[in-house]
Amino acid sequence: VSVKHLWFCLHGYGQLGRYFIRNFNALESPERLIIAPEAPNRFYLEGTGGRVGATWMTKEERLRDIDDYCVYLNQLCENVLKDLNENVQIHIFGFSQGVATAFRWVNNYKGKPLNSLHAWAGTFPPDIDYHLNKEKFNALNLTTSFASDDQFISQENADTLERQLEELEIMAQRNDFEGEHKIYIKPLRELFAKAEN
Numbered sequence: 001v002s003v004k005h006l007w008f009c010l011h012g013y014g015q016l017g018r019y020f021i022r023n024f025n026a027l028e029s030p031e032r033l034i035i036a037p038e039a040p041n042r043f044y045l046e047g048t049g050g051r052v053g054a055t056w057m058t059k060e061e062r063l064r065d066i067d068d069y070c071v072y073l074n075q076l077c078e079n080v081l082k083d084l085n086e087n088v089q090i091h092i093f094g095f096s097q098g099v100a101t102a103f104r105w106v107n108n109y110k111g112k113p114l115n116s117l118h119a120w121a122g123t124f125p126p127d128i129d130y131h132l133n134k135e136k137f138n139a140l141n142l143t144t145s146f147a148s149d150d151q152f153i154s155q156e157n158a159d160t161l162e163r164q165l166e167e168l169e170i171m172a173q174r175n176d177f178e179g180e181h182k183i184y185i186k187p188l189r190e191l192f193a194k195a196e197n
Helices: 017-027 062-081 097-107 134-138 155-167 185-196
Strands: 005-010 032-035 041-046 049-055 089-095 116-120 141-145
Touching (some): 005 017, 089 185, 097 116
């Protein structure tokens, strides 16, 4: 069976790709390839030893980091697509810090047209000229998902973010879920199924 859907799932701050991808294990299928790229900047989560996490960027050399990870993600996508059917659909999923990363990548994306973009428990970066690339974003099936009890994004903040997208004339479908700032399999499964139909 050839792969029909390629998913790039971008992790949040302090996570590592090899652990983050476990959130998607239950969604594996022969027709679906799920890739969790790891952010290029690693650091110790506490002090100078122990567990390591990764981040897409910090305030230090911020713009260079953004340029670097967009180039990296574009090259990764291009390399993966070489081995896949030309009709494969491409989906981008971002969690937490990965949401801003996903939006910036779409903004700088070069390659075969994308099919969908999914923002899960994260905020949109203010440094994109959305008006300039409005058509690029509106060509996608774009969804937002916010948690009922997110310690980082209140429901008020989520409503504000939704209004901001509306003011920018960017169409997004909102799919909220019960829970905290993490990924839950039931709403995730529903999201994947809708995006692929």
